[in-house]
Amino acid sequence: MVTIKKPQEIKTLKEGGKRLARVMSELSKEIKPGISGDKLDKLTHSLMLNYGGKPSFLHYKPDFTDNIFPSSLCISKNEVVVHGIPQKGLILDEGDIVTLDLGMIYKELYTDMAATFGVGKISPELKQMIKTTKDALVQAIKVAIDGMTIGDIGYAIESCVKKAGFVVVRDLIGHGVGYGVHEDPEIFNYGTPNTGLKLKTGMVLAIEPMVTFKRGDIIQRRDGSFATKNGMPAVHFEHTVVVMPKKAIILTKY
Numbered sequence: 001m002v003t004i005k006k007p008q009e010i011k012t013l014k015e016g017g018k019r020l021a022r023v024m025s026e027l028s029k030e031i032k033p034g035i036s037g038d039k040l041d042k043l044t045h046s047l048m049l050n051y052g053g054k055p056s057f058l059h060y061k062p063d064f065t066d067n068i069f070p071s072s073l074c075i076s077k078n079e080v081v082v083h084g085i086p087q088k089g090l091i092l093d094e095g096d097i098v099t100l101d102l103g104m105i106y107k108e109l110y111t112d113m114a115a116t117f118g119v120g121k122i123s124p125e126l127k128q129m130i131k132t133t134k135d136a137l138v139q140a141i142k143v144a145i146d147g148m149t150i151g152d153i154g155y156a157i158e159s160c161v162k163k164a165g166f167v168v169v170r171d172l173i174g175h176g177v178g179y180g181v182h183e184d185p186e187i188f189n190y191g192t193p194n195t196g197l198k199l200k201t202g203m204v205l206a207i208e209p210m211v212t213f214k215r216g217d218i219i220q221r222r223d224g225s226f227a228t229k230n231g232m233p234a235v236h237f238e239h240t241v242v243v244m245p246k247k248a249i250i251l252t253k254y
Contacts, residue, residue, distance in 0.1 A: 002176060002184045004202035009109060010242055010249075013178060013204060016106030017240055017251030019051040020113060023102060025254045027073075031117045033094045037075045037086030040100070044073040048104050056103035056110050056181050063182075067224030074101035074114075076225065081169055081210050081218060081234040082114075083225040094120035097130070099236045103181055112177050112206040113252035114238035126233060129166055129211055133235040136160040136189075136209040144241055144248040146201045154191025157209045161189075169210040169234065171218055172226060177240055178204040199243045204251075208238035 005013065026047055027040060048055050055072035062069075069083070076084035076099040077092065084090070084099075092098055101114035116130055139156040153174075161168050168189040176183030185197050189209050217229040228234050242249040 002197065002203060003179060004200060005178050005204050005242070006202070009178070010202070010204075012107050012109050013111060013240070013242070013251055014249070016053060016104060016109055017111040019053055019106060020102065020104040020111050021252045021254035022051060023047045023104065024100065024113060024115060024252075027100055027102075028115070028117060031092065031098060031119060033092060033120050035092050036088055037084075037090035038088040040075060041071045041073045041086035044102055048072065053104040053106040056105045056112070060181055069224070072102070075099070076101065076234075076236065078233045079227045079231045081212070081226045081228060082172055082236060085223050085225065092119045095122055097122060097126050097233055097235065101236065101238065110177050110179065110181055111240045111251055112181070112238060113240060114208060114236050116235040116237060128164065129213070129233070129235050132161060132164040132166055133209050133211040133237050136211065137207060137237045137239060140207050140209065141239065141241055141248050141250060144199060144205060144207065144243055146199060146243060146245045148199050149194055150185055150187055150197045150199070151191035151195035152193050153207060154188040155193050158190040161209065161211050166211050166213060167216045169212060169216040169218060169228075171216070172210050174206050174208040174238070176204060177206045201244055203243040204240065205243065206238055206240050208236060210234060210236045
């Protein structure tokens with residue numbers, strides 16, 4: 001069931017999204033060779049509490065897996081696309097890429113965001129894939145307006161990605177958000193224009209292109225994380241947005 005958020009709820013989501021974006025901004029400053037996933041997770045938890053929220057991922061169990069997520073932060077390194085666990089043994093090295101994916105509850109409403117960062121100096125190919133995925137998210141948000149469709153969002157993402165010579169991860173999706181971590185509708189990173197659910201003002205969506213090289217096939221690991229099947233690096237960006245008549249509101253801009 002797709003929900004429409006009330007104006008007062010959108011106002012609260014704006015404030016929560018702004019606070020979550022501040023957390024991401026602070027975390028981004030700590031991305032450097034030698035830092036551990038565990039340290040970033042502890043910092044995430046502390047920052048969320050300091051900003052008046054609480055982590056929505058901690059102890060969360062998605063419907064599609066039996067794994068209960070043990071941390072406040074998803075940290076996905078190189079070939080891991082999503083849901084990587086920030087363990088002590090996960091150390092960032094020069095040349096890696098890493099995605100930080102975090103969600104926060106603020107006044108009982110949920111926002112969600114993700115961004116991929118280079119660790120130290122990274123290859124030109126990785127820089128280009130990061131830029132392309134950011135661009136794909138921008139294009140998707142442009143069509144997240146009243147009267148457009150889920151298919152329009154997916155088409156905008158995949159068109160941008162294909163043009164740059166990359167591929168989308170087809171088996172992982174964006175989603176509705178606001179009253180919980182995951183809500184309807186499902187938002188695919190590919191699609192056909194003018195197909196699928198029609199967007200309406202007040203829908204709150206987590207749009208999240210995931211992009212890699214050559215093939216988008218994935219595998220699920222024992223810890224519940226998803227990685228590219230061919231071992232190639234993947235990039236992931238995500239914003240929570242509100243559908244509006246002329247221009248979507250980005251709640252998690254930083």
